[in-house]
Amino acid sequence: MSADPASSSAHDRRVAAVHAAVAAVMDxxxxxxxxxxxxxxxxxxxxxxxxxxxxLTIVGCPAADRIEREVxxxxxxxxxxxxxxxxxxxxxxxERTALVERxxxxxxxxxxxxDSLTRVIAITSGKGGVGKSTVTxxxxxxxxxxxxxxxxxxxxxxxxxxxxxxxLVGDDxxxxxxxxxxxxMLPPVAFGVKAISIGMFLPPGAPAAxxxxxxxxxxxxxxxxxxVFFGDLDVLLxxxxxxxxxxxxxxxQLLPHAEVVVVTTPQAAAAExxxxxxxxxxxxxxxxxxxxxxxxxxxxxxxxxxxxxxxxGGEAVARALTAxxxxxxxxxxxxxxxxxxxxxxxxxxxxxxxxxxxxxxxVPLVVSSPDDPAARVxxxxxxxxxxRPRGLGTRRLPLTVT
Numbered sequence: 020m021s022a023d024p025a026s027s028s029a030h031d032r033r034v035a036a037v038h039a040a041v042a043a044v045m046d047x048x049x050x051x052x053x054x055x056x057x058x059x060x061x062x063x064x065x066x067x068x069x070x071x072x073x074x075l076t077i078v079g080c081p082a083a084d085r086i087e088r089e090v091x092x093x094x095x096x097x098x099x100x101x102x103x104x105x106x107x108x109x110x111x112x113x114e115r116t117a118l119v120e121r122x123x124x125x126x127x128x129x130x131x132x133x134d135s136l137t138r139v140i141a142i143t144s145g146k147g148g149v150g151k152s153t154v155t156x157x158x159x160x161x162x163x164x165x166x167x168x169x170x171x172x173x174x175x176x177x178x179x180x181x182x183x184x185x186x187l188v189g190d191d192x193x194x195x196x197x198x199x200x201x202x203x204m205l206p207p208v209a210f211g212v213k214a215i216s217i218g219m220f221l222p223p224g225a226p227a228a229x230x231x232x233x234x235x236x237x238x239x240x241x242x243x244x245x246x247v248f249f250g251d252l253d254v255l256l257x258x259x260x261x262x263x264x265x266x267x268x269x270x271x272q273l274l275p276h277a278e279v280v281v282v283t284t285p286q287a288a289a290a291e292x293x294x295x296x297x298x299x300x301x302x303x304x305x306x307x308x309x310x311x312x313x314x315x316x317x318x319x320x321x322x323x324x325x326x327x328x329x330x331x332g333g334e335a336v337a338r339a340l341t342a343x344x345x346x347x348x349x350x351x352x353x354x355x356x357x358x359x360x361x362x363x364x365x366x367x368x369x370x371x372x373x374x375x376x377x378x379x380x381x382v383p384l385v386v387s388s389p390d391d392p393a394a395r396v397x398x399x400x401x402x403x404x405x406x407r408p409r410g411l412g413t414r415r416l417p418l419t420v421t
Contacts, residue, residue: 033064033097034062037100041062041090044089046076048208049248049250053073056076057074068101069100070103071091074109075108075110076110076118076198077115078109087107091105115200116201118201119201129245129273130244133275137252138255139254139276141279142155142257142258143261143267143281143293143297145262145292149284150313151258151259151261152175152180152258153313154397155181157383158397158400159185159210161383161400164210164211167254168251168252169212169255169256170206170212170249170252170256171212171257172240173215173216173217174257175259175260175261175266176239176260177228177229177231178260181214181216182214184381185212185214186209186381187207205247206248215243244273244274254404257274261296262292262296267299279305280309280310281293281340282312284312284315284328285315285328287331287335294343297343308362310336310340310364311368312334312364312366312368313368315330315368315369316369316370317392318369327370333364366396367396368393369396370393371384371394374394385397385398
């Protein structure tokens with residue numbers, strides 16, 4: 020006797036509904052639906068019980084509990100499903116290789132080249148200790164809060180601090196290691212920001228110094244740009260080391276189309292050195308788009324101003340970079356088109372004890388104290404960044420004429 024067609028059709032619709040609900044669950048590390056990642060192996064329904072089989076990317080996946088929990092909740096949310104069983108497996112090496120190839124788009128090339136729609140912004144300074152990393156972390160979180168997909172590369176290999184500033188540290192005080200899927204690294208996420216730093220790869224135990232020279236530094240930055248899966252980003256911020264050393268040259272060679280924001284303090288000595296980082300960026304074809312003054316004058320409750328580090332450093336850097344002649348490109352005698360006519364000061368972030376405390380606690384000021392005067396300036400700068408369109412002038416679009 021044949022099955023009732025109406026009953027069979029209703030069963031098929033319920034299986035499809037469970038599959039659709041489960042497939043929409045987001046992988047918290049890859050930030051894509053698990054259905055798109057081929058992690059849903061099978062769905063069966065018997066009466067009011069659904070059995071869902073999924074395959075995690077790796078053994079010991081740190082997101083395993085969360086994925087299983089959300090898969091169970093998604094299946095249970097389908098009308099008529101009262102009980103859910105979740106069977107958890109692991110992808111085979113062949114499945115994992117296929118996934119990595121799909122994520123890479125079939126190529127190992129760097130995804131942030133001139134054709135990319137991701138805006139790449141290098142945050143530079145001349146001297147250390149001017150708060151460049153603090154500014155980077157706060158801008159990243161403020162941009163992410165606006166709904167943008169944001170990534171941060173901590174390129175300050177010798178003085179990395181982004182993990183601590185974003186609260187990416189465990190109970191042992193160490194940052195989490197990125198999950199590896201094949202030869203791809205998945206960056207940890209904090210406050211909606213994907214971040215990678217050499218500090219995530221150091222062995223546990225006593226604090227270690229990174230004593231590397233040019234070739235190792237170049238290879239590290241190259242791997243961060245190529246082997247870390249950030250996914251589709253709106254903005255990639257690069258926290259540069261101070262000065263004009265090996266990493267600045269490497270980033271200029273690998274990302275000559277990047278925009279550059281120079282951070283300085285109001286102090287004349289800091290401003291003079293900060294100009295040099297902007298000039299080096301121009302020599303590689305990068306475009307200096309703005310200056311941020313940190314540790315600027317603070318207005319006290321009685322209305323007076325405390326300018327502990329002096330005043331005018333940001334304006335001095337902007338004037339010097341505006342007046343500097345266009346550099347010659349390494350490949351041509353023509354002046355570099357990347358040199359802007361005018362470099363503006365994007366904001367002066369006033370001295371703030373809360374800004375320092377937020378960095379020590381791993382909670383950026385724009386989250387911990389959004390009404391602080393320094394937070395308001397940082398938010399204004401983030402608004403300026405988020406409102407700047409990503410130009411298409413030099414990018415090839417994937418279109419063909421038929």
